[in-house]
Amino acid sequence: MQWGSVSEFFAMGGYGLYVWVSFGVTALCMFGEVLAVWRRHAAAVAESRDVS
Amino acid sequence: MLQTVALRGSRGQRQLFSDISVTVKPGTLLAVAGENGSGKTSFLRMLCGLLSPDDGAVLWQGKDIRQLKELYCAQLIYIGHLNGIKDDLTPTENIKISAGLAGGDSSSEIVRKALEAVGLGRSTHTLPTRVLSQGQKRRVALARLWLSTRPLWFLDEPFASLDTLAATYLTQRLQSHLGNGGMVVVSTHQEIALPTDSIQHLRLSR
């Protein structure tokens, strides 16, 4: 373990901004996609119930 | 001999027809009827291979047309809703080029005779097709039938926008074609004045 403290971990040796933006955006994209597919599926199921 | 085996067709998500099995023997005409939107055009396009069926097959001399490809194209003439002629070329140029592309005789003499046979006077032969009337444009498209030696004709509403005289010419041409052992598939609303024993009817309905 190379991190002395939590703040050191978040600082990432001075590159915190780059690292956390990268990981943050990736997480955001993936969660956003999951959410979008989830909602699309719910809507599709609801609509096919209406049709039948 | 042209055969369809359990043909099924749809347009978009809408099924048009299904399980159509008909046989067109040499010397006979198949008249396809049905209300607007019943799939007459799609059926004809399927028979000439422009549209692939959802199910079933079209057989020419017992072989699937999807295997025959170009060999099958060399047997047929298709005149669709669209005339397939260029508005900016003259009737003579149009027919000459399409006859050449079909691999047939495209000498000026023959082209002139074909245009006269559909009742287009000489004065119209060198005008741009653009200035002709709908009926005259249809006649230009149909003139290809007088140049053809191909056995299989698909005509989509050929009588539409034709006057009685032109309709008579066309009927006569159909009769002589059938007399030579040709085959015709026509989509039409009209009765065709041909001997009833040579006509087979198909009604498309959903």
Place this chain on the structure above:
Amino acid sequence: MGINWFKYSSPQAFHPLAGKMIPWFSVAAGLLIIIGLYIGFFVAPTDFQQGDSYRIIFVHVPAAWMSMFLYVIMAAWAGVGLGLNARPSFMMAQAIAPTGAMFTFIALLTGAMWGKPTWGAWWVWDARLTSELILLFQYIGIILLRAAIDDLRRADRASAVLALVGVVNVPIIYFSVRWWNTLHQGASVSMTASPKMATTMLTAMLIMTVGFWMYSFAVTLARVRCVILDRERQPMWGNQTSIQEVAEAR
């Protein structure tokens, strides 16, 4: 050729099957990504040259790999669809495209984030970055082409042709940009210049990649289910009960 080989592997049967598989892939994706992140952040040592900024590669490289894998897989489904006239494979191709585009976007963005501290520039015209950008354009083109066509059958087949053309294009772009870079000496920066990778780093990266694979499986399957439902809703088979069944089987 025109026979529908997949007539019996109907979408109705596939829908509940996909529903059973999605949770497993999701759990696997979650676990693997957590393990990968743990190794990446707590086990892997700080790089003596690049410092901690190198940790971006734990998302950048897997995302870049996924963007290319998914494109090839999408094109393969598209090719199968065209060859066998199989609708389910077109549905797979359709479902993969957005996920592929997303990974391409992530790869580009994280590439810029890694490039700024490492090369001092957000963007360089490196062969890999450029082909990644073109890959994004191609994904977007395929999605837009599909969206522009109303007729489903034509939409399926046209976007399949475009996907296959793109498969030829991307390697050509990669090599042409490399060639172009050697011509413009000086502007060329290559990612291959990064230092030799330690085993822990490689492990973290591979685990993250497998995690991303599992994620892609889960999301793609879920999206295929949406596509199936959307398509069934229009009465293609005129069979209303099948829609009911699909909805119940959820």
Place this chain on the structure above:
Amino acid sequence: MSQPSMSEALGGVVRRDLLLAMRHRSDVAMSVFFVVIVASLFPLGVGPEAAVLRMIGPGVLWVTALLACLLSLGRLFTADYLDGVLEQTALIPQSLAVLVIGKVFAHWVVSGLPVVLLSPLLGLQFGLDGVTLGVLTLSLLLGTPTLSMIGAIGAALTLGLRGSGLLVALLVLPLFIPVLIFGAGAVTSSVSGIGSEANLSLLGACFLLSFAFAPWATAVALRIALE
């Protein structure tokens, strides 16, 4: 029964399209004029320094030729699609891919060749020297047919769609990039005195590759559009 030979079919397609182009000479003039005016705008925007112009010249001229090709793509199949000639073409008993080559060739003669012939004149505006002008013309002579071939795929895919003009640009521009790189690269290397042979032969390879694959892909796309 009657079946045209390959040369008959090709000749027929080319002859019809050239005849039609002769009836619409203004269309031809437009794509040439577009290139001239765009190429002339750049020096006005960038400034008259000879060194700068010589540096950006190859890229500007190539991008202009590429845009001219893109703009003319809409004319390639649309008219035939609307008047039914395209479905008749699909029924000609010859491989549709061969007929596509005929159509693309006729289209290139009308929209690409004038640009190639005019390019030395445009090159002069950017202060390119004699040898470079030759390389520019040669690169365009190899490159513009390639662009037309690749563009035909996009034109066929977007046939009859809403907003197809913009869509075709989005689909086709990524595919144009290698041609642009090698084409502009050939001229640039000639400007800076390095030999342009390598770029030109790569451009030739692109031409052959597109010649082998694009007509086939276009034919598939056209059949899809006709369904």
